[in-house]
Amino acid sequence: MISFSPIPWHTDHIIEALETAQTPLIAPCTFPKVATDSRTMATQDLFVAIKGETFDGHRFVKPLMDRGVRGFVVESSFFQKLSPAEKKKLISKGISFFCVENTLTALGKLAAFQRNRANVKVIGITGSCGKTSTREMITTIFKQKYKVLTTQGNFNNEIGLPLTLLNLSHDHQWAVVEMGMNHSGELTRLGKIARPDMGIITNTFRAHLEGLGSVEAVARAKSELLPCIRDKGLAILNRDDKRFHIMEEIVERLNIPHCVFGITKDARIRAQEICQKEDSLNFTLHCPGKKGSDSVEITLATPAPAMVENALAAATAALKAGFSLAEIKKGLADFTPVKGRMEILEPGCGIKLINDTYNANPGSMAAALDMISHHTGPTIAVLGDMLELGGKAPILHKEVGQRAAMSGISHLFIHGDMALHVMEGALEKGFPREKIFIGSHPELIKKIIQKLTPQMRILVKGSRGMRMEHIVTALHNHLGEKN
Structure with a gap:
């Protein structure tokens, strides 16, 4: 597997990305990566001390300094509590502190900066089910022609998404990222970080009701991704979803270009002749062609009928990115279900x-x-x-x-x-x-x-x-x- 080194961070880039960062201590240098896990980071990396409800990365700042780490993004309140003697010691060691109001927000700003300077195209995927399978299908198709960064594991929240984007290099051409949520407002924050060129909503079901209350509220929360799509970007929506009208109203009101997939005849990208076998699924993929409708036979290495809509979402993204039906057929044939998901x-x-x-x-x-x-x-x-x-x-x-x-x-x-x-x-x-x-x-x-x-x-x-x-x-x- 080819690995790509993330775009490194000079102190000037960090100050620019954080915008309002207070910089009481700056020793100009370059950091290869941004990290939030004190256990796995290299001493050359920049450490962002994330503070949450049950954890506080600031607890590890001093032990990391003793290990030789030279760059930290911390909350201003932490830095202000340091004694004059401690601050003098930091200066003597050439340690850089970037002070911010909120380190989780700062992590998002760094990721947004990385996303923009990497100059990649981004596909953001959300939905109640099928995010990971859709992401893997898209990645498998796109890797035939492009260098692709994709979400690893379950890195799809307010920490995971920024960490994914922070791995972008100058070599990457596409990023395919999952975007999860369980409360309203989360996808707005993630969407503003990722600013996708294509935004996919796989479906909306009765999930996260504890935080949202109703399935209609789930659909509205998922739809927060749509206004974050870049100008001249594309929303990709499931025409078969019972809450499609909620998403359709938003894209039409905001004049966001959109394409719909599904089994219904109203879908521009649709599946017909679906046949479930013991270990696989076959269907005919139909899409608009130069002379009416084009089609291709698709085989998926899974008997799960729900995978058809994931494949349709992936095919729609690929068609809009210029892939041929033959390339889509091959990519989907190469897809294998992710561990723990069908x-x-x-x-x-x-x-x-x-x-x-x-x-x-x-x-x-x-x-x-x-x-x-x-x-x-x-x-x-x-x-x-x-x-x-x-x-x-x-x-x-x-x-x-x-x-x-x-x-x-x-x-x-x-x-x-x-x-x-x-x-x-x-x-x-x-x-x-x-x-x-x-x-x-x-x-x-x-x-x-x-x-x-x-x-x-x-x-x-x-x-x-x-x-x-x-x-x-x-x-x-x-x-x-x-x-």
């Missing part, structure tokens, strides 16, 4: 584990259960709580139980505080009580092992905080040993 594992005995443990909300739960409903053999669903749903959590978990019962699964295993609500929903739809098991991770693992049969499909899913990946690991190890 990831299919084959540990042995013909059994397939569907590891969808990275996160969960009602929309992604429905998509996962829909995927396994097409399997004709025995299936097990192992479901953990969906978090951050507020007062609507009980009814939404009950709905999951109802959907699980109608998906044709053989057994239902449930973990978490909402387990009884899931069971209640399943029972209402006639699912046998003797095939429902509630318990801790170890208890469920033991029961699941007793039910294993060849050719079985096992879906494991829940919110990140439920740590459902531990069940995947245990089952994978058990089956691997048997095999």
Whole structure:
């Protein structure tokens, strides 16, 4: 893998990026990178002391100085508390302090400066489900022709997004970044940092209701990305989303160019003839051509129907960036699901584990259960709580139980505080009580092992905080040993 060195930071660049930074101590020098993690940073890097609700990076400033770090962005209140003797010591060591009102805001300013001077095009992706898969599909397509920076792991929040953009080099041509949120206002802040040339909203579902209250509020919060799109940029929207009208009103009112994807005939980029197979999906991608409509057959290495809309979003971005249908077809064929997101594992005995443990909300739960409903053999669903749903959590978990019962699964295993609500929903739809098991991770693992049969499909899913990946690991190890 080719690696690119981030654009380095001279003290003059830092002062310019931070704009209102007080600079009581400046020793002119250049820093290769910007860092926020004291454990992994190099001594040559610039340390930004992020302060949050449960942590304070200022605690590590003095230990880092002792390690030889020479550059710090700190809050003014921290610097003011230093004694005259300590300040004199800093001067003698040639240490630079850049003092700001808020270091999290400062991190965003540094990232915005890096984004602008790198002169790249940026694709920003948000949505309730499918952000990571869409990002990976776009990256896989674009890497055929361009040098691409992409979000790593879950670096999609007010710390993660800036850290991603701070890795930009002069060699990069595109940046493909995820943008997450759980409260209104967050995407406005992230959007102003990234200023995307293309902004994608994959979908809007009942997620983060604890902080937003309603699914309409979710759609409005996701739509905060749209006004942040650069002039002459493009909004890419899901025509099939039930809240499409909310997004459409914004782009039309603000005169933002936009393109829509979906399965409906109203979508400019659309999928038809969708065929789900045991381990893959096929569909025909249609798009406007020079003479009417062009089309190409697409194959995805996943049986998850929800991946079709992710592929359509990625294809729309690629078409607008000048990629041919053949290049899009190849890129999507090369896509493999990201770990923990509709990831299919084959540990042995013909059994397939569907590891969808990275996160969960009602929309992604429905998509996962829909995927396994097409399997004709025995299936097990192992479901953990969906978090951050507020007062609507009980009814939404009950709905999951109802959907699980109608998906044709053989057994239902449930973990978490909402387990009884899931069971209640399943029972209402006639699912046998003797095939429902509630318990801790170890208890469920033991029961699941007793039910294993060849050719079985096992879906494991829940919110990140439920740590459902531990069940995947245990089952994978058990089956691997048997095999």
